[in-house]
Amino acid sequence: MKLKKNDQIELVCTDLSDQGFGIGHLDGMTIFVSDLLPGEKAKVRIIKTNKSWAIGKTVERLTESPDRVQPVCEKADACGGCSLMHLAYPAQLERKEKQLKDLFGRVDEQIQVLPPIGMDQPLHYRNKAQFPIGVIDGKSVGGFYRPRTNTIVPIRTCAIQSDKINEIYQWMLDHLSTVQAQSLRHLLVRHSFKTGEVLVVLIGPENLGFESLAKALKKDHPEVAGVIWNKNERNDNVILGEEYEVLEGKDSLHEKCLDLDIDLHFKSFFQVNPAQMEKLYTCALDLASLQPEDRVIELYSGTGTIGLLASRKAREVIGVEIVPEAVENAKANARANHIENAQFVCMDASEFAARNSSAADVVMVDPPRKGMSEQGIRDIVRLSPRKIVYISCNPRTLARDLGLFKADGYRCNVIQPVDMFPYTSGMECVALLEKEISTKS
Ligand code: SAH
Numbered sequence: 001m002k003l004k005k006n007d008q009i010e011l012v013c014t015d016l017s018d019q020g021f022g023i024g025h026l027d028g029m030t031i032f033v034s035d036l037l038p039g040e041k042a043k044v045r046i047i048k049t050n051k052s053w054a055i056g057k058t059v060e061r062l063t064e065s066p067d068r069v070q071p072v073c074e075k076a077d078a079c080g081g082c083s084l085m086h087l088a089y090p091a092q093l094e095r096k097e098k099q100l101k102d103l104f105g106r107v108d109e110q111i112q113v114l115p116p117i118g119m120d121q122p123l124h125y126r127n128k129a130q131f132p133i134g135v136i137d138g139k140s141v142g143g144f145y146r147p148r149t150n151t152i153v154p155i156r157t158c159a160i161q162s163d164k165i166n167e168i169y170q171w172m173l174d175h176l177s178t179v180q181a182q183s184l185r186h187l188l189v190r191h192s193f194k195t196g197e198v199l200v201v202l203i204g205p206e207n208l209g210f211e212s213l214a215k216a217l218k219k220d221h222p223e224v225a226g227v228i229w230n231k232n233e234r235n236d237n238v239i240l241g242e243e244y245e246v247l248e249g250k251d252s253l254h255e256k257c258l259d260l261d262i263d264l265h266f267k268s269f270f271q272v273n274p275a276q277m278e279k280l281y282t283c284a285l286d287l288a289s290l291q292p293e294d295r296v297i298e299l300y301s302g303t304g305t306i307g308l309l310a311s312r313k314a315r316e317v318i319g320v321e322i323v324p325e326a327v328e329n330a331k332a333n334a335r336a337n338h339i340e341n342a343q344f345v346c347m348d349a350s351e352f353a354a355r356n357s358s359a360a361d362v363v364m365v366d367p368p369r370k371g372m373s374e375q376g377i378r379d380i381v382r383l384s385p386r387k388i389v390y391i392s393c394n395p396r397t398l399a400r401d402l403g404l405f406k407a408d409g410y411r412c413n414v415i416q417p418v419d420m421f422p423y424t425s426g427m428e429c430v431a432l433l434e435k436e437i438s439t440k441s
Pocket of ligand 1 (some may be wrong): 268269271272299300301302303304305306319320322323326347349350366367368419
């Protein structure tokens with residue numbers, strides 16, 4: 001029997017995909033079903049088929065997993081941001097650990113994947129939100145996009161955002177005129193948990209009288225450190241444009257990380273889960289076990305946080321980052337924290353590794369989701385570091401890159417996952433790679 005669209009079947013879910021879909025098998029086909037958990041049996045309607053796999057929708061659950069919980073967010077299904085809202089938090093961590101063990105075990109059996117570091121309070125953890133804004137039924141709305149569409153699922157509160165971000169966002173929805181909301185593409189809100197400061201960025205092609213809105217917001221919420229209009233006329237999925245205008249206050253936020261003071265421009269990258277960020281960086285530095293004589297190169301350095309923490313333990317740190325505003329932040333952050341042995345350069349990471357001829361004792365990398373390039377990896381290996389600490393927000397590209405490093409003589413022994421994204425399928429990992437000593441005699 002070949003499965004067709006609209007077929008109704010009974011399916012037992014045996015596993016969970018890394019995107020949070022339940023997985024079942026029938027007649028040699030792998031079937032992915034949203035909102036179905038391992039151990040559960042359900043009546044499933046097939047909504048899409050391919051050669052070897054199909055996508056199904058649960059029509060009726062016949063049995064229920066003991067790990068199933070009522071989602072705290074009623075929009076969880078439609079929004080698609082949190083694909084694990086229906087799974088109890090301890091079970092999320094177990095699942096993620098299993099997925100990572102399977103994935104990295106295929107790269108190298110010797111890799112030890114440690115149990116993920118989870119959160120005690122895994123909700124309202126995010127310090128940054130980018131809400132698409134629009135008008136539905138004559139009302140200004142915001143929310144998140146329905147998966148793989150540009151349709152806004154309207155929401156007024158998000159269970160993983162900080163309460164402060166929800167509060168500012170609701171204020172905006174209540175005060176944006178429909179003309180303004182129609183024109184705006186996104187509202188970006190950042191909140192420092194440590195200092196309480198908030199930064200609000202209105203993103204769209206035109207400034208439609210945003211000054212008075214900014215003034216009113218600042219009056220009602222003195223914790224707002226800056227309101228910015230960012231001009232973006234593009235029609236693709238790039239959220240921020242180049243040009244911007246400060247409407248109120250400043251264009252950066254005062255942040256803190258461990259014992260560092262951080263100046264954070266709204267265009268600069270910063271980890272979205274500040275509580276877990278500190279655990280992540282502490283773990284990365286522990287794994288690096290820096291020596292006082294070490295020369296450290298940090299690629300993809302953002303605002304320089306990791307490099308600045310490393311500079312306290314090493315002789316010298318060079319951070320490399322492509323976004324000019326982030327490099328300016330990193331330089332200012334070094335000054336503000338009285339750190340003199342850290343330098344930051346604005347350059348493509350691979351280009352820096354290719355051009356830099358002097359050796360490094362330890363290289364720390366923290367690339368975006370797509371990971372590193374083959375050439376970039378070869379250029380790092382050429383610097384012949386004792387250790388490489390690779391921080392990654394995408395286990396798949398990390399696994400690929402660990403394979404490439406292994407072929408070049410750097411083996412990963414240990415990976416520490418840190419759950420930066422509870423209730424979603426995301427996972428952050430720190431991998432330690434060490435140069436293999438040749439044992440040939
Ligand atoms: N280590 C930092 C930033 C990590 S995010 C932190 O933890 O805060 C990845 C960073 O890589 C971003 O700041 C991004 O701007 C930067 N980046 C992306 N592509 C790059 C490239 N080709 N070369 C250098 N930096 C790049």
